[in-house]
Amino acid sequence: MATQEGKDLTNYRKSRPNKHEHLMNRAKVVAERSTCLRRKVGAIIVDKDGVVLSSGYSGAPRKMKHCLEIGDCLRTSLGIPSGERYELCRSVHAEQNAIINAARTGATIVGGEMHISSEKVKNAYSDGDGNDKVYGPCIICKKEIINAGLEMVYLKEDGVTERRYTLEQIKRLLIQEEAKWRKNLRRNKIIP
Numbered sequence: 187m188a189t190q191e192g193k194d195l196t197n198y199r200k201s202r203p204n205k206h207e208h209l210m211n212r213a214k215v216v217a218e219r220s221t222c223l224r225r226k227v228g229a230i231i232v233d234k235d236g237v238v239l240s241s242g243y244s245g246a247p248r249k250m251k252h253c254l255e256i257g258d259c260l261r262t263s264l265g266i267p268s269g270e271r272y273e274l275c276r277s278v279h280a281e282q283n284a285i286i287n288a289a290r291t292g293a294t295i296v297g298g299e300m301h302i303s304s305e306k307v308k309n310a311y312s313d314g315d316g317n318d319k320v321y322g323p324c325i326i327c328k329k330e331i332i333n334a335g336l337e338m339v340y341l342k343e344d345g346v347t348e349r350r351y352t353l354e355q356i357k358r359l360l361i362q363e364e365a366k367w368r369k370n371l372r373r374n375k376i377i378p
């Protein structure tokens with residue numbers, strides 16, 4: 187209850203976000219620029235001191251029309267479940283754009299950490315059986331995060347769940363996802 191000039195600073199102190207919360211908030215602000223029809227996603231890359239090196243949001247390649255501007259996305263209109271057929275959407279993912287933007291500016295992101303905010307777009311396409319729940323960055327972004335040399339990923343989904351992934355966990359999830367695909371393809375007799 188320390189005061190300055192008689193003012194109670196308790197609430198001010200309490201409302202001040204800590205460094206981590208601040209970085210997650212920044213990722214959320216970046217996500218506001220997202221143009222994906224399903225999820226609003228924003229990512230920032232910071233160094234070990236929390237200094238922002240790069241940011242990106244999900245959207246069309248530069249100078250091309252976004253899914254939001256066109257009002258359609260082939261992936262969504264075909265009802266493709268979460269995690270599949272990313273080539274049918276022209277969007278570059280937020281995580282990818284954050285890595286790419288570091289290349290554009292020449293920022294060194296090796297050893298950095300990524301903070302991602304991902305929120306479902308209201309009334310957006312849903313595949314109905316909960317498959318649209320995302321568990322970490324997509325399989326393509328996982329590979330790119332590994333090769334970019336990032337060491338930690340923090341992801342906040344729909345403003346509630348927050349997860350933290352070490353580089354080793356990202357690799358493990360990638361292997362699990364590959365195994366899941368193999369199982370699905372076997373079940374559907376696409377591979378023996």
Ligand SMILES: [Zn+2]
Nearest residue numbers: 253259275276
């Ligand atoms: Zn799209």
Ligand SMILES: [Zn+2]
Nearest residue numbers: 279323324327
């Ligand atoms: Zn991705």
